[in-house]
Amino acid sequence: MSALESSVSAPSVSSRVSIEDFSNYTMRMQFKKKNITDDIFQQFEFEPQVIMEFEGDVNQAALEWLIAKLQAPRIDLGAELLVFSDYREHNKETVLYIGATLDRLLIGAEEMKIPKIYKDGSLRELCLSDITQFEKSDNLLDFLTSAEKQKVIIKGIENIRATEDDHYIPGYPKYTLYPGKSIIKKYLSRHIITNLFPLHEQEKLKLIARKWYTLKNYFKPQPIDSIQEYFGVKIALYFSFLGMYTISLIPPALIGIIYFFFPWQSVYKEATFALFNVIWSTVFLEGWKRYCNSLCFKWGTIESSMSYYSFEEPRADYYGVISRNPVTGQLEPEYPKWKRVLKFYLVSIPIITFCLTIAFLLMLAYFWGEFWMKKNAPQNLGIISKMYSLIPAVMYAITIGILNSIYRQIAVKLNKFENHRLPSSYENHLILKHVLFDFVNCFICLFYVAFYLQDRELLKTFLGTILITQQILGQLNEAMVPFLFMRRRQKQVDDALKKSEDTLQENSIKGNLTGSQSVSTSYKKQAALEGMMDRFNGSNDDYLELYIQFGYVYLFSSAFPLAALWALINNFIEIRTDAFKLCRVFQRPFAESANNIGAWQQAFEVVGIISVITNCALIGMDPEVQKLLPSTLTPVNMVLIFVATEHIVLAIKASIALLIPDIPKSVSLQLAKQEYAAKMALKRQRLRDAAAKKRALIEAWKRRPVSGSDDTM
């Protein structure tokens, strides 16, 4: 690691030496007038916020080049961060502990327009010259949350870009760069950096965990604001959605229980229940939009998607010919759209169709197997014949499970192959593929039973069995496995750390930290432990699970009214399992901003529409219901009545969606007030300017030379 010092060129060394003092000084200057004690800029303990782990045999030149860029002042296009580098003997890995001075964090937060609570209770973009007017500004050290600090740091890291002189990563001539390319993305996509994650804050995490998933608080609402503060808006929105969806299941579950325990045999029963359900699903989805918008208003992200074109950067894995972006004029890879379209139509669609056909054939094989078994199974052998008859079902269930996981991998592969430019379009296409695969895989046999075999009893049995088994297996899988894993990992880390504890002291003073500010052993331990955890891959899998469940509950609700109850129980546990996983099993994710749940909203709405069709068809096919209608009706007219009903229900759904405003009145009023205030301030400013100008001109007019010469007129 001695090469580190030599890699830092003379000018940056000098600036590096003084940077801490200097920036402390600038901050002091800035806050002096506001009577903020400037001690906090002088004495602080180095808090590593972000951990960066390198591959075992990383080239030293590449490492030192990156460290220099991380430390260089921003005027020299660096990130101006504090870096402590460490070498772990036990696994030969280099790890960087990255933090920042308080002033760097505050200035970065201001530039990122992070919303903070103003003393009048409203949310405003952070403004340093006005910082004393923000809540909690008494103690600047705790003014920014750890999530915000990490956001500032990761933004700084991502913003380190290749200059005109950087043609490749030092030590890796094959990994070429072009001006403007984010260097860290190259390191990540080439796996030079194997791990980049923010550290947990043990105390806060414990507080949140206690309120969130401990047995004592099992029946209390989720601490959703703390979750947002700690994990960011995107994750908080998933848990809010899960929570609201769970609550929305209570009415259908209650009705389901009543219908189950008081089996008053009316044919109206199923019809009214189905009607209630399809309307209710719309009310829930519209209600969610409102709730989501009020949350995003509270968290200050509601207006973040107002622009026509978001300046998202290309994904790290995006490849193409380097050319100029037509909007920004900067160099970046460009992949022709027609190639992507061709790939989509000529590769993705055929493969998807093939996969779905296999799922369909598999289902046919299952029904054929069941039929064959019934015919050929040994009769009258008691338990053995029963076992025999179960073989096809068990095999089908297993194959479905295997197919599901294979298909998820295929979806990811295809999506990568399509080479989407923006992270958002990548994500939306991935969601679309997942939804398609899972929908067909899970529901095709139900559709087959319901509408081809038209076997009502079989449908009920099927629905009940699949829903309950899937949920029990899912819970076991989600809750137990990670828990056991975590236990084992903790032990592994303890062992590894014990082995290398002696070496911890050796390489302590590295990077741009002064002697007194080194990384404490507890941080090192924590970093090692969390580095071994799995990366949190976003909430898409969790959404997918809810999505399939939503389908089970609403698509065939007239056939199996108890579905909502089972889903309710499951989700109640699911909230806590997901919370546990997030807090204890995964690495802490970087806080991400969001203002809705993205393509999932549309995915759920489509199931809502399909459920109208399926339920109307189910009810229409019910012989009990048919008996109820006047016998003078021809079958054709009977069908037409159900078709008409379906259209009316769809129209009702559409009008509900139209009539419920997406933004609650109180929120839109607040937004309007803010906008109006901004507009008025601008107007006042303009009038003041104009008046001043006029006054000055009147003065000049009065003092004008009275002669008629040309240059004065």
Place this chain on the structure above:
Amino acid sequence: MSALESSVSAPSVSSRVSIEDFSNYTMRMQFKKKNITDDIFQQFEFEPQVIMEFEGDVNQAALEWLIAKLQAPRIDLGAELLVFSDYREHNKETVLYIGATLDRLLIGAEEMKIPKIYKDGSLRELCLSDITQFEKSDNLLDFLTSAEKQKVIIKGIENIRATEDDHYIPGYPKYTLYPGKSIIKKYLSRHIITNLFPLHEQEKLKLIARKWYTLKNYFKPQPIDSIQEYFGVKIALYFSFLGMYTISLIPPALIGIIYFFFPWQSVYKEATFALFNVIWSTVFLEGWKRYCNSLCFKWGTIESSMSYYSFEEPRADYYGVISRNPVTGQLEPEYPKWKRVLKFYLVSIPIITFCLTIAFLLMLAYFWGEFWMKKNAPQNLGIISKMYSLIPAVMYAITIGILNSIYRQIAVKLNKFENHRLPSSYENHLILKHVLFDFVNCFICLFYVAFYLQDRELLKTFLGTILITQQILGQLNEAMVPFLFMRRRQKQVDDALKKSEDTLQENSIKGNLTGSQSVSTSYKKQAALEGMMDRFNGSNDDYLELYIQFGYVYLFSSAFPLAALWALINNFIEIRTDAFKLCRVFQRPFAESANNIGAWQQAFEVVGIISVITNCALIGMDPEVQKLLPSTLTPVNMVLIFVATEHIVLAIKASIALLIPDIPKSVSLQLAKQEYAAKMALKRQRLRDAAAKKRALIEAWKRRPVSGSDDTM
């Protein structure tokens, strides 16, 4: 009129005297550096832009109060306009000719952020300090179009507001005011001002008219940009829509002709034609959205509705208890929402239902009358019996026409009764009512024939007769009547003016015009003539006509393929009739901004959806088509096949609407570029500021006292 001078209080007189000189001077100062000859600010002829006519017995105090406000400088909360007042002997009316100095117009245009073309070809908000960089700035007198000048003036007039001291209109103690109320709106709603309109610009109008509707240019595209420049975006959008809709009718018309002249009897024929039509209507409506957005981009209005809450002012007729607006904090009438909701559900809906029931009963009466006539008419009387059999149809057609016009009035009355606060919500509710009334009135008999009587032949006859008669009558009504009216009116004005010509000289020097700047007789003549014209009431009636026609073409297209051809011919003429009416029959309307066609887009889309249902039903009911399907199909399965088809077609429509982006690629690219440039400029600015700050601080740091005293650290 001698009271005029006395009504102007001392301070405003003094400011009034110097205002012209002063403002000329300010403009000169502003433009001096840019080498713009300042002569144009000194010598200009007074151009009246806006005419204001008062009721015959207007109270002089009210008149003079308003004139004073119109003339007062803006610092004194006036409008700073040039006003010339005139008294017409022949009808005892007072009329104000309102104009403005060039500087007032330019400053007003800058404040209204009027988009103008920059020298690099892009569209930018007018910025006076940069005016030489805008196109056509060589001659500032012609820099603003007359429509823009009128916009600035009417905005100035509307912005004259009651102050804390104004409790009622002088001379009308009953017409109370509250602080912040637009005074002109009170004058208008109380009919003290009977007419407020901008003057035509004869030469420009002639140029536009020649290109637009003269026989020579009948087959050329409309001069849509000139229309926008002269009449504003809202009207230009109507004509663009009409033009695009007409062109979109060409493919269905061609197919209709082919089917008509080559009556190759295939049952597929109608089905494919209907399928083509329903898909085509979606493509047209989506294509219109794109075209509309590219027009609005070209005209600079595309981004005008980006805010959550528009600060539209309440309608002039809106009434309620004066209270504070929760957003602006200003006084304005407030009408409780629950009252409006109650009115809507307890009054509007019952009345609308009653009206629609009458339309339905009338239709039944017609069919009963036809049946009775057929049974009881004198037989074998040749022409007389034929006449007899026509009686019910003629009577029905007449009643429908009468009902239509009654219903339109009812719609307006109900809408006013509901007391909507914003002009936009008033308009949307009015469109909804019009659409509902006209849809039921025009189509109920067609639905009855098609789906209850199921008489295909009758449907064809009906559709053809109604469509063609309605269009011929409509054209006559729209084209001939106004033309004759206009002729007569021109003569009346000539007579009236001749009578009062002598008096024109008497009261010439009024208002704040100097002697040399009076209103020429030609302007007075023009104002008198245009004052007698009808007010242009917006394009809603024209849209309604197109809407009904759209229904005739697409709802039953499988039954009457020639409908598109008739509509095409009609619209081709309609463009020119509407253009003629706008140019010659109506008062010039104030240019209004818009960025879409409002609720009409949705109204057309709903008809598109309904047309899928009606066409699928029509085809499904066709015995020819039914014969084509395998005879093994049960009737129920046959119906199910058509229902499935309908769902698939609806899904296709939805995906087309989803897949075609609303904003064309080129436009979104331009928008993104603009936004990116703005963002980068801001960022550069911020970096420059930060760098400057840092440099200054480094200097201070270098020169810092080295002593450790407290106040320097």
